[in-house]
Amino acid sequence: MTARELEVLRLFGQNRSGRQIAEHLNRSEKTISRQKRMAMQKLGIRCNSDLTDYIRSNQLA
Template sequence: MGSTYISETFSGIQNPLSHDNNPHLPLSLCELEVVRLISQNYSGRDIAKVLNRSEKTISRHKRAAMQKLGVRYVSDLASYVQNNGLGNVQP
């Protein structure tokens, strides 16, 4: 496998959504967007339509996010988002 090359233009830029910069954000961009929409009371079907993805994919992102954040219920996920300011993060 080859090495990853990062141009000098981007080498000094840190991803604001990386786990290193914010311990509350071990989420992928897709997981974060799904979590944000769940916290805004979107259903899985509505999120799938908005993001142009299948409901199964949305469900997988939701489950992964819940596991990464250590929550068991969707209501806890929405509370986590609100309590940790994740609803304001733009992917």
């Protein structure tokens, strides 16, 4: 996983929306969505609730 994907997951774990993450990181919403989707694919995670569980269990937030 790339550093940027990890950063997006960390912010997602803080209950930020894609728009909020994009504004915070000065990137487009599409870029944030792609980075989140790629991280989920690499982790074998298919839904946001499972992603949230992963983030919390690995103390990424």
